[in-house]
Amino acid sequence: MKPRLHIGDKNYSSWSMRPWLTLKHAGIEFEEVRHELPEMGNGPAAFGAVSPSGLVPALELSGGVVIAESLAICEWAAELSPELWPAGGPGAETRAMARYASARMHTGFSALRRDCPMNIKRRTDALRMTEQGLKDAAEVDALWSVCLERSGGPYLFGDFTIADAMYAPVVTRFVTYAIPRSQAAEGYIQTILADAHMAEWIAGANQETRTLPRTDNA
Template structure:
C-alpha cells in the first residue's frame, strides 16, 4: 500500500477531500498525501499535474489515477478493506449507497450557503427556505439510517456513509444547527473520532483563506 497517494485540497474548506481522507485514515490505510491549496496562482498548474479532471480528491495507485470521492471510497473498499467499508447486510449496504448517492448529487443550497469551514463557528446563522429544506431532509435521512441498527454510527459500525456525511456533521456543528437527538448524538461521535480530530487540527494550522467560503456571523 506504500504506492498510494491521495491528492487533496485545503483541509479547512474541502469537504470532498475529507471524505476520502477520513475513510482511509479511519481504516488505517497507509498513504502519502499531496495538498493543493485552492485559489492560488499555482493551483491550475498543480491540478494539471495531479488530477485528470483538474479537481480533487484524486487517489493515485501506482500509475492509476482514481478521481471523484465516491469512486475513491469504493475503490479503497474493494482493494484495501476487503469490503469492510460497507456493512455485511445487503439491505444496509443499499441504504448506505443510496445515502451517499444523495449526498453526492443533492443539497445544493446547503453547500452554497453553509460551506465547510473547520476553523470557526458561525454565530446566529439563519438558513433560508431552501437551506432549511436541505437541513430537514438530512435530519430525516440520517435519523432513518441510525434507526436501522444500534449504532454507534449511521449503519452500525463506521462505514463509507459516515465518511460521506462527515462534512455535514461539521456543518451542523459549525453553524450551530439544532438537530434531533439521534443525529445530534451521531455528530458528537463523529467529532470525537481521532482521525477527524487530526483533520481538524491540521485544518486550523493552515494559513490560506478563501474569502467566498467565510460566512459572516449573523448574530
Template sequence: MLKLIIGNKAYSSWSLRGWLAVKQSGLPFEEITVPMFDEAWDKRTQGEEFAPSGGKVPILWDDQAVIWDSLAIVDWLADKTDRDRYWPKDEIARGMARSMAAEMHSSYPNLRRELGMNVRKQFPQPQLADPVRTEIVRILELWAQARARHGSGGPYLFGDFGAVDIMFAPVVTRFVTYSIPVPRFAAAYMETILDHAWMKEWIEAAQEEPWVIEHYESPSA
C-alpha cells in the same frame, strides 16, 4: 504506496471524504495538501498529477491507477481491501447505505452553496432559505431512519463507522459551523463523528494551515 492529493483542510469537504476513505482502508499513503484557488492554482491543476481529474481534489494515485472522485475512492479502496470496512454486511442495510451515500454525493446543492465548509469557524445561525431548510430536514430524516433501522450495533449511522459516515462527515462540520439546531439523536451522532480520532486529526491540522479563502470566512459569503 498510495498518494492522496487534497485541498485545504479548513474548506475542502470532498477532500475530507477522500482522506477519511483512505484512512479507513488501513493502507499507508502519502498525503499532499495543495492550497485551493491561490495564485498558482490554475497552473498547478494543469499538471500531470491533476490532469485526469479536471483540476479537482481529492485525487488518489495507486501506482498507475488514478481515482479522482470521493465515492469512487471509497469503492476503489473497498475493492482493494475489504468491502466490510466500508459497507454494512447485512444486505438490506447495505442497500440503504449505498443509497444514502449516493444521495449525499449528488444532492443538497443549496446547503453546499449557502453553508460552505469551514472547520475553523463557528457562526451564529444564519437566516436559512427554505430550500436549505428542506435539505437539512431531509438529511436529519435519513440519519434518523439509518439509526433506527440499522444503528443498534454502534454509535454510527449503521452501527460501525463506514462509507456513509465518511460521506456525511462534512455535513456534521457544517451544522456545527453554522449553529444548525438538531434533535438530540442527531446531536449525539454529530458528537460521535467529531470525537473520532481521524476527525480530530483533520480539524487540528486545519487550524495550522496558513491559507485563508475570504469567501468562506463569513456566514453571508
C-alpha cells in the same frame, strides 16, 4: 509506490475529507499531498496538473491510474477493506441503504452545500440559510435518524462505513453554522467529532493559517 492522495486545505476541502477519512479507517497507507484551493474557486481548471478532472481529491495509484472522484476513491478502498460497507442482511437492505445515503450526499443537498461551505474553524449562525438549504439539512437529519434508529448507532450503520465519511463534512457544517438539529443528529455529530481520525483532520485544519475570503467572509 504508496497510493498518493491529493487533497485541498483541511479547513475548506469537504470532498477531500471523505476519502482521507475512509483510507484512514481502512488502515490503508498513503502519501498525502495538500494543495491550496484557489482564492476564487476556478472549478475544473484548478488542479489539472495532478487530476484529470482538475479537482481534488485525486488518488494516484500504480500504473499511472488516477481516480479523481471522492466516492470512487472510497469504493477502491472498499475493494481492499470490504467492511467499509455494512454487512448485508438477507435482503441486502442495509448495504443498499448505505449506498443510497452515500450517493444522495455525493449528488444532492446542493443548497445546503451552497449556503454553508465547509469551514471547520468558523462559527456563525443558520440565519444565512435559504429555505431550500434548511430543507436539505432537515432531510439529512431525518436520514441520519432513520439509519441510527435501525442500526442502534453509534455510526450510521453501527460501525464506521463509507456513509459516515460522506457525511463527516456535513457534521462540521451543522457546527459551523449552528444548524438546528434533532437529538439523534446531535448525538451523531458528537460521535463523528470524537472519532480519532476525524479529530486528526480537524487538528490539521486548526493548524492551517491561510484564509479564503470567499467562505470566511460570506
